Amino acid sequence: MASVDLSSRPILAQDIRFERDVVATRQRARQIAALLGFDAQDQTRIATAVSEIARNAFGYAGGGRAEFTLEDAGTTFAVRIRDRGPGIDGLDDILDGRYRSETGMGKGIIGAKRLMDDFRVDTSPSRGTTVTLGKRLPAAVAPGRLGDIAARLAAQALEDPIDELRQQNRELMQALEALNQRQRELAELNRELEDTNRGVVALYAELDEKAYTLQRANEVKSRFLSNMTHEFRTPLNSILSLARLLLDRVDGELNPEQEKQIGFIRKAAENLSELVNDLLDLAKVEAGKIPVHPVEFRVSDLFGTIRGMLKPLLAANLSVNLVFESTDHLPPLYTDEGKVAQILRNLISNALKYTERGEVRVGAELASGGMMLFHVTDTGIGIAAADQERIFEEYTQVDSEIQRRVRGTGLGLPLSRRLAQLLGGNISVKSDVGVGSTFYATVAVHYAGPAEVSYVPELTRHLDPTRLPVLVVEDNREVLFLYEKYVKNSGFQIIPARSTREARAVLQEIRPVAIVLDVLLEGESTWGLLTELKENASTRGIPTYVVTIVENAKKALALGADGFHVKPLQREWLIEKLSQAQRARHRTVLIVDDDEISRYLVRGALAPARITLLEAAGGQEGLRLARERHPQAIVLDLGMPDLDGFEVLAALKADSEVRDIPVIVYTAQALSHDDRRRLSAAATVIPKEGLSREETQKRLNAALSKAGLHIDEAASSGEVTA
Structure with missing residues (x-):
């Protein structure tokens, strides 16, 4: 609460000895507020607050005196109402709203306090009570204006108490009309929001349908990638082996045309094999887990291995030099050597493909934060700024003359970035069209992660007020992640619990719209929890569904489950059950x-x-x-x-x-x-x-x-x- 400056400039004083003086004090408060430039609403607030305190002084102390002043260098209108009464008992309780009085004194003081900007009470049985009310002015009042205000007040006669009552009634009617108008506006706004909500719900339904279609397509793609790439490898290896036998003249000589044709077959098979390998690697990542095999190795040894692997590409383009900088000074790495080699091989292969003349330079150096920074710099065609992020999207290739001659799979860079992130780093690029590009790959010098990295994120228990909570008792993170994907854009939120103890703790904090139980958790089953839920009056009404790999629907239903489904769970079944639970709730x-x-x-x-x-x-x-x-x-x-x-x-x-x-x-x-x-x-x-x-x-x-x-x-x- 702001304090009021003790230095003040008096405007008017009004004795409060009779009941009509209470009315006169209210009138003077409104008149002065009008002359000081307050708007109609503030005039009413000030007059009402002053009237309440003046009425208390008259009713509890037998009278008093109201002093109207300007304070704080003419920026605050203050009213002090003094009395010589017995003081106010329990003032703190009154101001905090805890006081209960049959006469209503506490409500008057609290009401006046809420209407004013400043409010102070000084009370004691010996001195009586002084209440100071302050309202900040719309604009500061110059000292010279006080004389004009006093003259205009002297010219304004006090109205009859009946007229003042009529004025109060008019102010009350205006306030009620303003409230009614606001209520009408709120009702209209609510109608508009209803229309908007219906449109949003329809849009969500459409988006949910499209998201479900995309999800099913993604699932089909993942299954296809993980299954068919293995099936592709067998015939591809057969084609490559047979082509090699023919080119080695095992069954006799070939004429030049036959050798050329078999060379084309072998080249096509090698390109297809490269595509299959990249697809299989991506399928592993998309499946949610990928193994990491860290070993200790030196960067110089890695560069030597890569140089030998890329000799065939160098032979095809003699106008490009491949330069490996010295790395003997670098400490050994402890990470997955095969994945680092795969990242660099992809980056160097791309550089050699898109560089017609000049050089491709490969180097490494220690970076901050325990990271190793690899860089591959070429003097090739370069990449436009608009395409420098697109090239890390799957199947994306930048159109160019060279690109049309040496088309790739569009999977190498996306896979390389994912592998770098898997090893604790990332891949970025700097490039200028016609000048060349530099790709930067970082990995942790010492890999300290798990032997198998999961791409399934942890689900949060943070409540989203815009979604209905669904408690899922399940200890498998991948299954929990699948549940979250199933309910995305459906209005439900998965609240995970990986044990019966966690489930009980969640139920102490929230009341979910439904509960989904897996029977077999690590080290325990949830049959006892299901029995407990259906015997407890506070949770008996929550629909509970058992979803598990164990085929035991009869036992689940006998214990009170509202539904049963054997894993793998179908999304349609889950959404239907949750929607039924939502509709059945009495809210x-x-x-x-x-x-x-x-x-x-x-x-x-x-x-x-x-x-x-x-x-x-x-x-x-x-x-x-x-x-x-x-x-x-x-x-x-x-x-x-x-x-x-x-x-x-x-x-x-x-x-x-x-x-x-x-x-x-x-x-x-x-x-x-x-x-x-x-x-x-x-x-x-x-x-x-x-x-x-x-x-x-x-x-x-x-x-x-x-x-x-x-x-x-x-x-x-x-x-x-x-």
């Missing part, structure tokens, strides 16, 4: 708050969801509705006239029928350490003040998501029970 949220405006704000935050909303204006009514309707979540205020939120929360947690309902505390009350201890059973605590509307909605959505309630859906059902 209700109970709002317990005595403040109608707060209930309105919560309704607005939940408006986009297909959720039945129940409302209770007090704690007793909230407990009754909770026991009768069993909502999926409760939004609870703390400060209520009959039962406060602490008592309601304690009563809910003591009742076995409703103790598992998540409770979201939504309060304007400042919480002490003891208060937070008493609220430890709540799912979360969200403050009413200090947060933006967007942040409040985000927190509320996240809390409801833990309860298994999806927020980003069609409009609310609109049922409201008061």
Whole structure:
């Protein structure tokens, strides 16, 4: 709270001795606010706040005095209301919203505090009470204007109290009309959002269908790559062996034309063999796992081996020199020598193919971070900037005159980059068209990774409020990854648990829309967990599906499972079951708050969801509705006239029928350490003040998501029970 400068310039003073003086103080506050340039809404706020404090001074202290001043170098309009009363007991409780008074004194002070920018209270039984209210001015007021303001105030007569009452009624009607207008705008906005949501849902459905088609195509491609490449190798090896026998004249001499034709056959078979090898390597990577065999070797020995392997390419182009720089000074590497050789072989082969004259230079050096940097520099045709990232895409080849003569597979560079990443590094390129290119490949000097690298990422347990949580109890990472792919763009989110202990911990935090169980986990089975889920009242209603390699549907269904499927799981079956679970859920949220405006704000935050909303204006009514309707979540205020939120929360947690309902505390009350201890059973605590509307909605959505309630859906059902 900003402090108010003690140096002030007085404008007017008003004694408060009779009830009509309270009305006069309100009138003077509005008149001065108008002369100082405040707009109509701020005039009403100031007049209302001053009126509340003046009424307290008259009602509790028998009278007082209001002083209107300019402070902070003419930038703040301040009103001090002094009285000689007995002071205010429990001021801290009043300001924090914990005080309950039959006369309503606490509400008046809190209301005035919310309407003003600055609010200070100095009170004691001996000195009485001084309340200072401040409102920052739209523009600073020059000292010379005070005389003009005082003269205009003297010319303005005070209105009759009845006229002031009429003015208050007009202000109230204007406020209600503004609220109604805002409600109409919100309703129109909600209708527009409904139309947009329907369009988005339709688009998601179309995208989901296309994604499913692409996924099936990718699965077919992967199976084809992993199966057929092995089948291709046998006839290819036969063709190459037979061509070699013929060219070696084992069965007699060949005439020049026959030798030429067999040479063409052998060349075509070699090109096809290269394609098959690259496809098989890519298939291994796409399958999710690829082995790594680290050994210790020297870069100089590796370069010598590669030089010998590439001699045939050098013989075909005598105008290009292949230069290997000295690497005797480099330390030995501990990594997969075969994969490093494959990376360099691809890079050097490409350089030799696309360099008509000049040289291809190969070197290596130590780089920072324990990396070895290899570089292959050529004086070839170069690569345009727009194509320098495209060349690392599968089957992509840059069109050029040389490219048309020596077409490759379009798989070498993508495979090389994946292998470099597998070994802890990467591949990049710098190139200028017509000048040449330099490819940089980095690998870790000491490979410290696993013997088999998985490309399946870990699934996160971070809740996405826009997706429905599905608990999957499965210890195989590849299967979990498959589940995540199956539910992509379907509105569901996989929450993984790799043991029954993890599953129980997840169920303590969230309520999933469904549970998928694998029976055989590492070192345990989930039959006991299934029995526990169906015997527990809080989880009995969650649809549970057993998906396992063990054919035991009868046992699963007898223990209460809602469905059974033998692995491998079909995506259509999973999405159908999850959609059924979503449709079958009874989705209700109970709002317990005595403040109608707060209930309105919560309704607005939940408006986009297909959720039945129940409302209770007090704690007793909230407990009754909770026991009768069993909502999926409760939004609870703390400060209520009959039962406060602490008592309601304690009563809910003591009742076995409703103790598992998540409770979201939504309060304007400042919480002490003891208060937070008493609220430890709540799912979360969200403050009413200090947060933006967007942040409040985000927190509320996240809390409801833990309860298994999806927020980003069609409009609310609109049922409201008061």
